[in-house]
Amino acid sequence: MFDRLPEYPWESxxxxxxxxxxxxxxxxxxxxxxxxxxxxxxxxxxLDLASNSPGxxxxxxxxxxxQTVVDWFARRRGVVGLDVTQVMPTIGSKxxxxxxxxxxxxxxxxxxxxxxxxxxxxxxxxxxCGAEIISEDDxxxxxxxxxxxxxxxxxxxDGRVLSKSEMAAAVARGRELGALxxxxxxxxxxxxxxxxxxxxxxxxxxxxxxxSTDGVLAVYSLSKQSNMAGYRAAFAAGSSDLIKGLVNLRMxxxxxxxxxxxxxxxxxxxxxxxxxxxxxIYRARREELLAAVVDYGFKVAASxxxxxxxxxxGEDCWKTVERMAELGIVVVPGEFYxxxxxxxxxxSITATDSAITEGAKRLREAINLxx
Numbered sequence: 001m002f003d004r005l006p007e008y009p010w011e012s013x014x015x016x017x018x019x020x021x022x023x024x025x026x027x028x029x030x031x032x033x034x035x036x037x038x039x040x041x042x043x044x045x046x047l048d049l050a051s052n053s054p055g056x057x058x059x060x061x062x063x064x065x066x067q068t069v070v071d072w073f074a075r076r077r078g079v080v081g082l083d084v085t086q087v088m089p090t091i092g093s094k095x096x097x098x099x100x101x102x103x104x105x106x107x108x109x110x111x112x113x114x115x116x117x118x119x120x121x122x123x124x125x126x127x128x129c130g131a132e133i134i135s136e137d138d139x140x141x142x143x144x145x146x147x148x149x150x151x152x153x154x155x156x157x158d159g160r161v162l163s164k165s166e167m168a169a170a171v172a173r174g175r176e177l178g179a180l181x182x183x184x185x186x187x188x189x190x191x192x193x194x195x196x197x198x199x200x201x202x203x204x205x206x207x208x209x210x211x212s213t214d215g216v217l218a219v220y221s222l223s224k225q226s227n228m229a230g231y232r233a234a235f236a237a238g239s240s241d242l243i244k245g246l247v248n249l250r251m252x253x254x255x256x257x258x259x260x261x262x263x264x265x266x267x268x269x270x271x272x273x274x275x276x277x278x279x280x281i282y283r284a285r286r287e288e289l290l291a292a293v294v295d296y297g298f299k300v301a302a303s304x305x306x307x308x309x310x311x312x313x314g315e316d317c318w319k320t321v322e323r324m325a326e327l328g329i330v331v332v333p334g335e336f337y338x339x340x341x342x343x344x345x346x347x348s349i350t351a352t353d354s355a356i357t358e359g360a361k362r363l364r365e366a367i368n369l370x371x
Contacts, residue, residue, distance in 0.1 A: 004127045009120060009336045016325040023328025028359040030347045031330045033156070033307055035227040037281060040274035043226060046267035050260040057259040059251040061089040065262040069235050072269040077188065077202040085240040086213065088247050089257035089265070092232035093186055093221035094121050100182065101125040103249050106147050113142055113149040117341050119156045135338050139173035146179045154187040154200055154305030157337050157346040161191065161305050164201045167208040175215050186221035187306040189275055190282065195305050204237060213239045224307060225275050226268040233265045282307060285349045285356045292360035293347060296367055301344070309347040320345045327362045
């Protein structure tokens with residue numbers, strides 16, 4: 001009964017992590033995308049103030065929480081006109097991503113679409129309910145039995161950002177098929193280059209979905225922008241009928257976000273100062289690591305938003321993983337993110353300043369030794 005899913009992919013990295021740990025300077029782990037900087041004090045304080053929480057929390061989310069999310073969408077994402085009935089909290093975004101196909105009643109004979117370069121949770125959701133997973137970016141190629149389409153923009157691992165027109169084409173095709181378009185957008189505040197100073201496009205933007213949110217769901221997490229991964233703090237927004245149905249199923253299942261976590265999210269969403277400050281930290285780390293990665297000889301693709309560098313040396317990804325392990329650096333093989341990524345690896349910029357500096361130093365030292 002437990003054979004629907006393979007072993008968790010990061011288990012296969014353990015030998016390379018062990019190899020990296022043999023380096024005289026120790027291991028530099030650039031594989032994990034978990035935040036390492038402190039959760040902002042304003043969020044910690046909100047959690048502390050809400051810690052006396054003896055009753056069960058609302059599965060739908062408190063009115064304060066839902067209104068705060070509505071206001072945030074209008075202020076930060078350009079999505080106006082949402083109602084509190086169109087929002088619900090989730091216990092982190094991965095929980096919803098993994099369970100959504102099952103909550104929708106999907107099963108054998110149904111198709112779930114994921115990006116051609118995709119975060120591992122989408123295939124998990126399909127496997128848990130027995131649906132077929134197809135990796136396809138072209139809406140015209142989505143089959144008639146498609147029931148759920150996952151967009152991921154900005155993407156993990158590749159940092160690709162979909163334009164409004166690309167999103168709109170996906171929504172139009174999804175409505176034609178009667179499929180739900182779900183957009184995973186948790187890196188929206190972390191754009192680089194042309195996306196500096198603005199958030200990336202949202203699937204709920206009227207320029208994307210028109211004057212209706214029917215058949216559309218946006219998923220967002222505060223793990224990255226606010227260093228709240230340990231809080232399991234996220235939310236989804238879409239049509240009121242869709243949210244109502246999901247809330248009912250989640251209520252039956254006990255999938256309710258703790259009230260203190262909701263209060264902490266309210267504090268986080270109302271404060272933009274900490275988001276800008278954290279982004280500045282990531283910007284500095286990204287610039288330092290990017291320069292060293294390129295100097296070493298990697299070609300960096302996309303990576304225009306998010307917390308990763310998607311890079312290739314034009315060789316099998318496991319060979320690159322081994323090459324980096326010999327330098328004491330741990331990276332993620334692209335094979336984790338569909339077979340079409342077998343020549344890429346992912347570098348994370350969520351490591352500490354000292355780890356990023358050390359990793360960049362080792363890459364440059366390796367260049368000098370090769371000369």
